[in-house]
Amino acid sequence: MSTTTPHRVLIAKPGLDGHDRGAKFIARALRDHGFEVIYTGIRRSPEEIAAAAIQEDVAAIGLSSLSGAHLRLFPAVLTALKNQGAGDIPVLGGGVIPDEDIKTLLAAGLHAIFTPGTPAATIIEAFRAACQTGSHSDSDD
Amino acid sequence: MKTDELLTGLRNRDPRAIGRIISQVENNGPQCRAILAALDPAAMDSTLVLGITGPPGAGKSTLTGCLIRHLRGQGSRLGIIAVDPSSPISGGALLGDRIRIMDHALDPDVIVRSMASRGRLGGLCATAGAVVRVLAAAGCEVILIETVGVGQSEMDIVRLADLTLMVMAPGFGDDIQAMKAGLLEVTDLLVANKGDQPGSEALCLEMSAAFRDRSRADGIERVIQTVAAQNKGTSTLMNQINTLNARHLEIGIRATRRQQSQEIETLDWCLELLRPQLLAAIRGHEQPLDPRLRAEQLITDRDHDRQQQPQ
Ligand SMILES: Nc1nc2c(ncn2[C@@H]2O[C@H](COP(=O)(O)OP(=O)(O)OP(=O)(O)O)[C@@H](O)[C@H]2O)c(=O)[nH]1
Ligand SMILES: [Mg+2]
Numbered sequence: 001m002s003t004t005t006p007h008r009v010l011i012a013k014p015g016l017d018g019h020d021r022g023a024k025f026i027a028r029a030l031r032d033h034g035f036e037v038i039y040t041g042i043r044r045s046p047e048e049i050a051a052a053a054i055q056e057d058v059a060a061i062g063l064s065s066l067s068g069a070h071l072r073l074f075p076a077v078l079t080a081l082k083n084q085g086a087g088d089i090p091v092l093g094g095g096v097i098p099d100e101d102i103k104t105l106l107a108a109g110l111h112a113i114f115t116p117g118t119p120a121a122t123i124i125e126a127f128r129a130a131c132q133t134g135s136h137s138d139s140d141d
Numbered sequence: 142m143k144t145d146e147l148l149t150g151l152r153n154r155d156p157r158a159i160g161r162i163i164s165q166v167e168n169n170g171p172q173c174r175a176i177l178a179a180l181d182p183a184a185m186d187s188t189l190v191l192g193i194t195g196p197p198g199a200g201k202s203t204l205t206g207c208l209i210r211h212l213r214g215q216g217s218r219l220g221i222i223a224v225d226p227s228s229p230i231s232g233g234a235l236l237g238d239r240i241r242i243m244d245h246a247l248d249p250d251v252i253v254r255s256m257a258s259r260g261r262l263g264g265l266c267a268t269a270g271a272v273v274r275v276l277a278a279a280g281c282e283v284i285l286i287e288t289v290g291v292g293q294s295e296m297d298i299v300r301l302a303d304l305t306l307m308v309m310a311p312g313f314g315d316d317i318q319a320m321k322a323g324l325l326e327v328t329d330l331l332v333a334n335k336g337d338q339p340g341s342e343a344l345c346l347e348m349s350a351a352f353r354d355r356s357r358a359d360g361i362e363r364v365i366q367t368v369a370a371q372n373k374g375t376s377t378l379m380n381q382i383n384t385l386n387a388r389h390l391e392i393g394i395r396a397t398r399r400q401q402s403q404e405i406e407t408l409d410w411c412l413e414l415l416r417p418q419l420l421a422a423i424r425g426h427e428q429p430l431d432p433r434l435r436a437e438q439l440i441t442d443r444d445h446d447r448q449q450q451p452q
Contacts, residue, residue: 005168006232006257031233036257041240048246052239055253057160085157 007131010038010058012049014077017067018042022094022116026062029120030127046073050080053089059131060111065095075108090130094123144172148179151279156249159279163254166271177271184277185399189386191283192302194290199308200334201287202241203369208285209245211375217283218250220276222269224288224298227257234258238287252276270301270406296327300402303395304329304386306378309348311340325351329363330381336366336374361385 011027013020020042027037038056040049053061061081065073074093081087093105094114102113111133112126142150142161150158165172191208193201205221212219223238234257245251254272269286276284288298290307299305307328325331331348333341345364349356352363365381367374389395422443428435 006227006234006259008164027235031228031235032231034231034233036227036234036236036255038236038239038255040243040246041237044243044246048243051156051246052243052253054156055160056255057157057164085155 006034006036007060007128008036008038008056008058009060009062009127009131010040010049010053010056011062011064012040012044012052012077013042013064014044014046014049014073015065015067015069016043017065019066020064022066023062023064026064026094026120026123029124030062033124035127046076046080047084049077050084050086053081054084054086058089060127061089061091062127063091063093065093068096070095070097071101071104074105074110078109090133092123092126092130094118144175147172147176151275154249154280156252159252159275160254162275163272166275167256167268176275180274180278182274185274187282188273188277189283190273190301190303191285191382192298192305193285193287193308194298194305194328195308195332196310196313197289199310199313200367200369201289201308202238204306204308204332204334204367204375205238205285205287206242206244207367207369207372207375208379209242209251210372211379212283213245213248213251218280219252220273220279220281220284221251221253222256222272222276222284222286223253224256224258224269224286226289227259229260232259252279252281269298270402273301299327300398300405303389303398304382306330306332306382308332308334309344310335311338311344329385330378331364332378333364333366334369336368337371341366359388361388 009030011023011030013023023039027039030037038052038058040052049061049063061077063074063077070093074091077091078087081089081091090111091109092112092114093110097105097113097115105113111130114123114126142158147158147162147165151162162176164170165176193205195201202223205223209219209221221242223236225234225236225238227234236255236257239253239255242253245253256269256272273284273286286298286302305328307325307330309331310333331352333345333348335341345366348364356363361384362381365374365378367378386395389398419439422439423435426435426439428438430438
């Protein structure tokens with residue numbers, strides 16, 4: 001009976017830096033492309049992000065970090081998700097991230113990494129694809 | 142997860158199962174009916190449902206944070222449903238109420254769920270009601286529903302809640318005028334938030350006037366000043382909530398409200414379920430009649446057809 005249901009995603013900002021322009025930009029862009037975006041604000045711990053993602057039952061998580069601590073923080077979110085039984089939720093990351101770090105992060109299990117040069121359309125498509133690959137695409141029993 | 146796994150998870154208060162179940166209910170998913178059928182209606186008996194509405198920026202989420210802190214201090218397990226409007230153009234939504242209640246993100250006894258209004262045909266009530274019952278089944282003793290007070294959806298919320306709090310703040314004069322029309326009549330308590338800002342006293346006076354008759358009748362003060370940003374006034378507010386709730390239980394208002402809410406929710410679903418058939422019937426009978434007369438004709442024909450061919 002229901003028509004297509006919007007994808008739910010969570011956009012979060014782990015770490016200590018207080019700039020969330022990038023995160024908010026992506027959050028708005030996703031909303032404008034039909035996503036339901038839960039935004040949790042700045043300075044969240046990996047554990048808080050994982051707990052919120054589980055309660056909200058999102059299909060994907062987007063992380064933004066400008067502090068340079070992405071190598072520590074992004075994988076920490078993956079670990080927190082696994083510890084809370086939600087290792088299947090795909091996690092995408094964005095920020096000022098050098099090429100060699102991108103390889104490391106993808107190897108660590110990040111679904112995709114974006115840098116300031118990535119076009120918004122590419123990011124939105126990546127979220128859409130991530131939402132369809134996760135366990136939400138076959139959410140029936 | 143299979144349905145029985147989800148239901149076992151719900152009983153064991155597993156956050157992942159609870160999150161999944163809410164999605165099933167919200168999206169009318171393939172497991173939705175089995176889940177709804179398995180919910181124990183008695184779980185609602187000991188639950189208090191509070192609606193928190195008011196204009197954008199009045200401090201609803203901050204106040205919700207205060208209430209969470211207070212109620213957690215008393216050991217209550219809590220559910221929070223935070224509703225924000227969907228964009229009518231893209232269908233998407235930006236759900237930001239969590240920002241102000243992240244202090245409790247790691248507390249397993251605070252379940253927060255953001256919901257987009259999604260322009261639901263049967264009204265928000267049709268879905269949020271089921272989410273309330275899921276949260277009750279998950280052991281939540283108090284359920285807070287936050288919604289922006291700008292349109293039809295908060296009237297729906299009002300119907301779901303045992304008590305409705307309207308949050309106002311100085312400088313929202315126009316909003317107050319607009320809301321006086323309908324919402325104020327169905328508001329149980331008025332929270333004059335941002336009591337630290339100029340104009341708060343005037344707001345309290347104006348609001349007290351609106352509630353004068355009701356408060357005179359039972360001696361319960363219905364306007365409460367708060368400074369949510371400093372967690373001031375929370376315990377007074379909670380006292381008034383408890384007093385009014387006790388009174389409503391005593392004189393039967395709560396039972397009446399719940400019964401009416403169930404009726405409306407059922408009606409919403411009936412209309413929702415009939416919609417495709419009715420639409421097909423309308424399209425199948427192009428008639429040069431005024432729409433209202435055409436509708437009457439359609440219903441008469443329907444009834445007639447039914448009598449002709451009993452099933
Ligand atoms: N001065 C003052 N500011 C407050 C008070 N309570 C909340 N605020 C501020 O008001 C702003 C809006 O607060 P929210 O709690 O997000 O308001 P809301 O009603 O939930 O807003 P929406 O969900 O966007 O409709 C924030 O910047 C708060 O810090 C208060 O008691 N005094
Ligand atoms: Mg809010």
